[in-house]
Amino acid sequence: MTRSALLVLADGRFPAGGHAHSGGAEAAVKAGRIRDAAGLEAFCLGRLHTTGLTAAGLAAAAALGHDPYELDAAADARTPSPALRAASRRLGRQLMRAARATWPGPGLDALAAAFPRGAHQPVVLGATARAAGRGPEDAAHCAAYETAGGPATATVRLLGLDPYQATAVLARLAPVMDEVAARATAAAREGVDALPAASAPLLDITAEQHAAWPVRLFAS
């Protein structure tokens, strides 16, 4: 299948609702933990090696066709924050809608039927990559790229950070995204029990605080 399908899926304009989420950057900006490009880079680097690796592993496993019920349970166990579980399922539902319109097929239909309230976003992402004819490496790359791309775009809006600088951060992190995608894919090939579970305490803690803000720019 075509490599360009990967570009369609990874494009920020793919209508899957990701633009409404900051990946924890909004809370980090408010707490003063992201003030500039260096802060954004440290934030994204930590996110990539923790929840990014975990999401990439789930996406790669779904692209390999592992049992979606097992993957969904694995995603729940790796997401202690109910705010983040809800955000992940909402994003999974939105991605599913776009994916079924873009790459219709029985695999996505079955996943949508099995999880009417939405499967976790990385699981849907992996299934979407599979429906688009792409493999686990591509699914993992998409997950890794989103892990850093979401906070970078959000920080431009939240801080007025120079978009050139934000994009330069992403370019500097590209080798890390490759490394994370490779580790995630290798683990996914071993099976669901081998999937990474790397976590980030502050992302879990601040997600709950952020969800309680009366006014916010981003949903998570």
Place this chain on the structure above:
Amino acid sequence: MSLRATARIAAAADGSLPVLESDGPLAPRRTRAAAPGWTRVTVVGAMSAPLGGDRLAIETEVRDGARLRVDSAAATLALPGRVPHPAAYELRLRVGAYAALHWLPEQLVSAHGSDLRVRTDVDLDATARLVLREEQVLGRHGEPPGTLFSRLTVRRAGRPLLDQELAYGPGAPGGWDGGAVLAGHRATGQLLVVDPAFEEEPVAARPLGEHGALTPLAGPAALVTAVAPDALALSRILDAALTELADV
């Protein structure tokens, strides 16, 4: 010299300890339980100091209907060893039907130059109850931290309930001290409470101070996650949560 040692504990419903085996530096001792109906085991002083290359393990089985509290007499201090290998510390905890385990060790301190891999595997019956506390302190006072990887996997009735891996220090992947993970905090910890009663009445998620949160898991469990500038501030958050959630 690096060493291998596995201590074993088994508690039965009649309050006896059918298995209580020391090995090498690991010495579990029966101690006086404060709460009626509970059995208590304290892992004494020698629990501290896994050195580079050491492989230590504790296997604990709480048999059907038993109630066991395990604590430790002192903090666990990870230190560098003579061999340039990581130390491994494995905890395998199994809790049977209508049994309860309170796993409340002292803090784990990751001293400068140390490299420790902790793995905690918990298998719970669907009717079992668990209170588990983990506190990690990165470096002794004023020193930079060692390297620490800590994986916690909890299964309930064979299904995953909580699966987390934390990685800190010079040997961890980058960004661990950035705004997403620790942001300069030097102590972090968790308190996990699993109770079938949460199936009917889950806890409500809420922030605990500035750097902590109480969250209901997807299964019948509550998790407190906290980061703090130092060991004392962390203990305050987790101790208050312990009293509130588990009345311990």
